[in-house]
Amino acid sequence: MGAYLDHAATTPLGAAAREAITPWLGELFGNPSGSHPVAARARSALDDVRDVLAQALGTVAGDLVFTSGGTEAANLAVLGRLSHTPGAVVVSAVEHHAVLEAAHVAQRLHGADVRVVGVNAQGQVDLDQLGAALDRSVSLVSVQLVNNEVGTVQPLDRVARLVRRRAPQAVLHTDAVQAVPWFDIAAMAEGADMISISAHKFGGPQGVGALAFRRPVALGATLVGGPQERGRRAGTQNVAGALGMAAAMEATAAERSREAARVRELRDGLVSEILGRLRGVRETAAGAERAPGHCHLLVDGVESEALLVLLGGMGVSASAGSACASGAMEPSHVLTAMGYSETEALGALRLTLGHTTTAEEVEYAAGAVVRAVEQLRRGARMPVAAAPGP
Amino acid sequence: MKRVLVAMSGGVDSSVAAALALAQGYEVVGATMKLWGGPSDSGCCSVADVEDARRVCQQLGVAHHVFNFTAEFEREVVARYVSAHEQAATPNPCISCNAHLKFDRFFERARQLGFDMIATGHHARVTCTDGVFRLRRGHDPAKDQSYVLYMLGQQQLSSLELPVGEMTKAQVRAVAADLRLRTAAKADSQDVCFISRQGGRQAFLGERIPVRPGRLVGKDGSDFGEVPELELLTVGQRRGLGTAVTGPERRYVVGVDLATRTATLGSLEDLLVAEIPVADVSWSAAPVPAGTAVMVQASAHGRPLAARWQPSRPHAGRVVLEERARRIAPGQAVVLYEGDIVLGGGTVPLPA
Numbered sequence: 001m002g003a004y005l006d007h008a009a010t011t012p013l014g015a016a017a018r019e020a021i022t023p024w025l026g027e028l029f030g031n032p033s034g035s036h037p038v039a040a041r042a043r044s045a046l047d048d049v050r051d052v053l054a055q056a057l058g059t060v061a062g063d064l065v066f067t068s069g070g071t072e073a074a075n076l077a078v079l080g081r082l083s084h085t086p087g088a089v090v091v092s093a094v095e096h097h098a099v100l101e102a103a104h105v106a107q108r109l110h111g112a113d114v115r116v117v118g119v120n121a122q123g124q125v126d127l128d129q130l131g132a133a134l135d136r137s138v139s140l141v142s143v144q145l146v147n148n149e150v151g152t153v154q155p156l157d158r159v160a161r162l163v164r165r166r167a168p169q170a171v172l173h174t175d176a177v178q179a180v181p182w183f184d185i186a187a188m189a190e191g192a193d194m195i196s197i198s199a200h201k202f203g204g205p206q207g208v209g210a211l212a213f214r215r216p217v218a219l220g221a222t223l224v225g226g227p228q229e230r231g232r233r234a235g236t237q238n239v240a241g242a243l244g245m246a247a248a249m250e251a252t253a254a255e256r257s258r259e260a261a262r263v264r265e266l267r268d269g270l271v272s273e274i275l276g277r278l279r280g281v282r283e284t285a286a287g288a289e290r291a292p293g294h295c296h297l298l299v300d301g302v303e304s305e306a307l308l309v310l311l312g313g314m315g316v317s318a319s320a321g322s323a324c325a326s327g328a329m330e331p332s333h334v335l336t337a338m339g340y341s342e343t344e345a346l347g348a349l350r351l352t353l354g355h356t357t358t359a360e361e362v363e364y365a366a367g368a369v370v371r372a373v374e375q376l377r378r379g380a381r382m383p384v385a386a387a388p389g390p
Numbered sequence: 391m392k393r394v395l396v397a398m399s400g401g402v403d404s405s406v407a408a409a410l411a412l413a414q415g416y417e418v419v420g421a422t423m424k425l426w427g428g429p430s431d432s433g434c435c436s437v438a439d440v441e442d443a444r445r446v447c448q449q450l451g452v453a454h455h456v457f458n459f460t461a462e463f464e465r466e467v468v469a470r471y472v473s474a475h476e477q478a479a480t481p482n483p484c485i486s487c488n489a490h491l492k493f494d495r496f497f498e499r500a501r502q503l504g505f506d507m508i509a510t511g512h513h514a515r516v517t518c519t520d521g522v523f524r525l526r527r528g529h530d531p532a533k534d535q536s537y538v539l540y541m542l543g544q545q546q547l548s549s550l551e552l553p554v555g556e557m558t559k560a561q562v563r564a565v566a567a568d569l570r571l572r573t574a575a576k577a578d579s580q581d582v583c584f585i586s587r588q589g590g591r592q593a594f595l596g597e598r599i600p601v602r603p604g605r606l607v608g609k610d611g612s613d614f615g616e617v618p619e620l621e622l623l624t625v626g627q628r629r630g631l632g633t634a635v636t637g638p639e640r641r642y643v644v645g646v647d648l649a650t651r652t653a654t655l656g657s658l659e660d661l662l663v664a665e666i667p668v669a670d671v672s673w674s675a676a677p678v679p680a681g682t683a684v685m686v687q688a689s690a691h692g693r694p695l696a697a698r699w700q701p702s703r704p705h706a707g708r709v710v711l712e713e714r715a716r717r718i719a720p721g722q723a724v725v726l727y728e729g730d731i732v733l734g735g736g737t738v739p740l741p742a
Contacts, residue, residue, distance in 0.1 A: 306502050309455050328424035328440075328458035342461075376502050 002315025003365035007201075007293055007354025008148055008178060009319055013244070014203030014355065020247035021205060024240035031236055033228060042239050049246035053210055056249045057176075057195050058186030063213040065229045066237050070177040070198030071098040073211040076222050076233065077173040077194045078102035078140060079109070083220035087139025087170075088113040092125045092154070093337035096175055098196075099142045100333075113137070122288035123152035123338050127162060134166035141172045145179035145189060149321040149334040149350060150285040151294025153179075160191020171217050177201055177209075181252055181354065182260050182291050193217055199245035202252045203355060208241030255355075263353050264292035266362045270351065271295050273366035278373055284335070284348075293353040296321070298340065302376045304348050305329045310372035316365050319350045393417045394551060395500040396509045397492055398446065398454070400439030403511030403554050405446045405573040406562045410553035411509050412450055419505070420447040420454040423496060425463040425487070426584040436583075442573050449571065459495055466490035468584060472598045477740055478646040479721030480624045482538070482690075483582055489541045497546060507549045514539050514732075515555035516547050522675050523547035527730040530558040537690050540725040540735035541672050592622060604651040606631060609644075614655055620646065623653050625719035626661060644717060645741070662714040666697075668724045671705045671736035678726065678733050684709065685727040688718045688738075694727060705736070 004012075030042030047062070054062040067073045079102050082089065089103045089112045106112040115133040118126045125143055134141070143159050146152070156174055163172050174192040176185050180202040189195050194217055198209040225234030252259075271283055280300035299307065304320035305328075311318050321332045335345040351365065394416040396408040412418045422443040426436070440456055447454035467486045474481035492510065500508045513528030514536040523544055528534040542550070554562050566574035581587070585594045595601055596619075604620025607613060615632050617623060627643045644656040666688065678684065678699050685694040686709045695715050701707035709724065718724065718738045725735035 305455075305457055306499060309503055312453075328456040328460075330458065375504065379498075379502055 001360075001364050002317075003361035003368070004317045004356065005295075005351040005353060005361070005365055006317045006319050007181075007357070008151075008291075008350070008352035010200045010206065011181070011203055011354040012356055013200075013205060014248050014251050016251035017199075017204045017244040017248040021240045021244040024243060030239070032239060033226065033236065046237055046239055046242055049242050052246040053197075053249055054212060056186060056253060057197070057210075057212040057214075058190065059195075059212045059214050063216070065211045065213075065233045066242050067209045067211055067233060068207055068238070069209040070096075070175065070196050070201070071209075072222075072233075073196035073198070073209045074098040074142075074173070074175055075102045076211050076219070077196060078106055078142060079222050080219035080232065081140045081171055081173070081194075081217065082106040082110045082112050083222075084218050085139045085171075086110050086112065088115060088135075088137045090115045090117060090130070090133045090138055090141045090167075090170075092117050092119060092130075092143050094119050094123055094125075094147050094149075094152075094334045095142060095144055096148055096177070099144070099173075099175055103142070112139070119152075119337050121339050122285045123147050123150050123334065124288055125154055125159065127155070127158060130159060131162055131166060134163060134170070136167060136169060138167040138170040141167070141170050142175065143172070144175040144177075145183070145185070146176075146291045146294075147285075147334060148178045149332055149348075150296040150338070151178070151290040151352075152285045153183075153289040153291065156189060157191050164191075178291060180249070181293065182256070182263075184253075184256065189214070197245075199241065199248060202248050204245040204248035205241050208238045208245050210245070259355060260292045263355075263357060266357055266359060267292060267295050267353050269359075270353070270362045270366055271297075273363075274369050277366075277370045281373070284338070293357075295351040295353070297349045297351075298335075298344055299347040299349055299373055302347050302373055304346060306376055307347075307349060307369075307372055310375060311368055314368040314372065316368045318365075318369075319352070320348050321350045391415065391417045392506045393419070393504065394507045394509050395496075395503065395505040396420050397496055397511075398422050398443035399511070399579070400436070400442035400446075400573065400576075401511065401579060402566050402571070402573045402576050403513070403559075403562055404443070405511070405571045406557075406565050406569075407509050407511040407551075407553040408446065408452065409450055409565065409569055409571065411551060412452065414553070416507070416509075416551075418450070418452045418509075420444075420450075420452055421496070421499075422454070422456050423463075423491060424456055424458045424460055425467075425491060427460040427464075428584060429586055442576070446571055446573060449569075457496070457499060459491055462495050463487070463491060463584075471582075472595065474721045475595055475621050476599050476648075477720075478621065478623075478648045479740055480719035481721040482723050483584070484538050484690075485541070485723050488538055493539075493542060493546050493550075497549075507551055509551035509553055511554055512539060512552050513555055513559075514552050516550055516552055518548075525674055525732040526555075527727075527732075528552075528555045532691075533559045535690075536727075536730075536732050537687055537692075537723065537725050537735075540674070540723065540732050542674065542732075543672065544675060547674070592619060595621065602651070604646075604648075604653055606655055607652050608641075609654060609656050609660060614641070617653065620648065620651055620653060625717050631655070658716075661716050663711070663717045664714050665700075665708045665710045666718050666724055667706075667708045667739055668736040669706045669739040671707065671734060673734035674732050677701070682728075682733075684733060685729075686711070687725045687727065688722055699726060706739075 030038040032043040054064045117129045171193045173194040177198045195212045200206040284296040331342045331345040398404040398420045471483045512535045513533040515526040601619045641655040645654040686697045696712040697709040720740045726733040
């Protein structure tokens with residue numbers, strides 16, 4: 001028995017996506033940029049799924065750029081916009097590194113004034129601070145829909161209204177990567193100009209994503225070369241990946257309300273089981289609207305680095321939220337922004353549920369978390385071993 | 391089956407240690423400590439070294455984890471290193487790292503995770519006679535690392551495997567090559583891991599503490615000019631003392647006084663001492679009785695000197711040398727041996 005509770009990191013490929021991809025890994029192929037029938041076939045398939053995705057994201061006229069994933073989409077939104085229209089960049093403190101690092105590069109390359117807006121203890125962007133950061137010098141605002149670590153939903157409609165009022169010339173980008181499995185993006189991101197998504201977070205393949213445009217945005221390219229994607233993203237498109245992403249989007253949309261309710265109930269059960277059986281565990285962002293699949297806990301007196309090792313040994317895949325290039329755990333910038341100390345942040349445990357999660361998995365995981373935390377808190381001493389060889 | 395957590399740096403010794411522990415029938419898991427977060431010669435966070443350790447574990451078919459101990463490393467190793475220089479001592483950061491990170495923090499983590507033992511790639515040996523664990527010199531005299539492990543007590547020794555201690559470095563590399571481990575031909579690490587070759591000690595300390603000039607004076611008060619960085623001088627040093635220190639006679643630093651911002655120079659004869667004070671002494675097993683004949687080593691690859699141990703207070707005393715030897719800088723570790731057995735050791739204190 002085990003439990004895969006790291007769906008926010010990546011979720012298994014769905015059946016619909018697999019079905020859509022498979023022919024394009026076999027008999028079907030073609031470069032959409034060519035002019036012969038084989039190319040036309042690929043182009044037609046790509047255009048069809050562009051429309052499917054554009055509609056799901058509420059964009060007009062199929063204006064959507066295929067990318068290699070959420071990171072590239074966010075990079076293109078920030079750096080593409082800044083390279084075309086210099087100005088200040090306003091981001092929330094809890095954005096994904098794909099946005100935050102891109103903002104820092106914009107500062108270096110384009111002299112952008114980067115303004116980081118704080119969040120409250122629930123991880124929601126502080127609207128007063130946001131208002132104060134907005135003025136006519138702002139070129140881009142980037143606020144996520146759902147936080148990847150704690151699952152907090154941002155008040156994007158209110159963010160959008162503030163942006164329209166205080167910085168009407170600014171473009172609003174939203175990183176919707178974590179939101180797609182749970183929310184109707186077309187409705188939720190109505191006020192955004194650009195939306196980033198990543199296929200593998202909702203049952204599509206890894207290595208493909210998109211930046212969708214709800215309103216026309218003038219953008220410089222971050223990948224240059226051929227004229228693909230109307231000159232905004234050079235390079236032959238990942239046709240199979242795009243087809244898989246669109247199929248996953250359709251499947252997700254069809255099941256969304258049922259799945260969200262089912263997973264929310266499992267998540268709530270998981271949280272109450274763990275909180276009921278362990279002292280010194282707090283649920284993060286418990287007072288905020290959150291993604292149904294996110295369970296984020298702070299465990300007192302336990303280092304998540306050790307907790308994850310024990311959970312892994314019991315077959316439970318979990319996360320602490322943030323790791324550096326070496327794989328070592330780092331105190332999370334999200335928790336720090338929410339006002340938690342570094343020590344508190346080092347006891348973070350993120351369990352994220354998804355479309356394959358079952359009640360049995362959740363029950364097993366709850367038991368495993370309780371056992372692992374108890375073992376670590378006991379601080380079991382190593383027994384004195386028998387003598388080693390001479 | 392005993393469970394062993396192997397501390398893997400990404401080098402050949404710990405790679406082979408993991409392979410040998412596995413061959414001995416232990417259940418093996420590898421772990422790499424992320425210690426230094428700043429710039430280094432092996433790249434940011436030493437990601438390449440972590441990857442080497444991970445790839446070796448994958449090849450051996452064992453799990454691998456990364457532990458982020460940068461905060462403890464900064465506090466217990468780097469901060470101590472810096473503050474020792476502030477007091478004109480010459481610390482050995484590898485020893486602090488062994489005492490506070492590898493054999494304390496890592497050891498505790500292994501315990502918490504339910505491991506029975508830890509293993510490292512150090513060139514030293516652990517034996518047990520009549521229930522007493524002994525740390526001994528490694529088989530390869532050129533690679534022996536028992537000196538930097540002198541602080542290990544019974545509790546740690548009883549749960550420690552040193553699989554490469556019985557081997558020469560050449561044998562370790564041969565085993566690695568036989569097993570086709572990717573680290574087989576990897577160069578040995580050298581120097582202090584958190585100090586880059588480019589900037590050196592000078593740049594590293596200069597960013598952290600005021601490093602200022604001082605005067606060089608003879609024992610008779612004669613003036614030998616100025617050195618730009620008094621905090622970087624070490625007792626026993628002869629080179630790099632500036633152009634005013636000339637003449638046929640070799641002159642050495644025999645003392646550094648930060649209060650008066652002077653370093654005293656003297657001849658080799660002035661450098662020689664009959665005894666070495668030792669503080670913060672720890673014993674591998676029981677404390678050694680007064681007057682015990684020991685061999686004393688005062689640097690990583692220094693020549694052992696015959697001496698007798700004379701305790702003064704608990705955890706402090708002096709070694710009385712059979713023949714006078716060069717003064718040892720404050721902050722350096724002094725390790726007491728009986729044959730190839732480590733009895734214990736301590737640190738040369740600052741002059742009172």
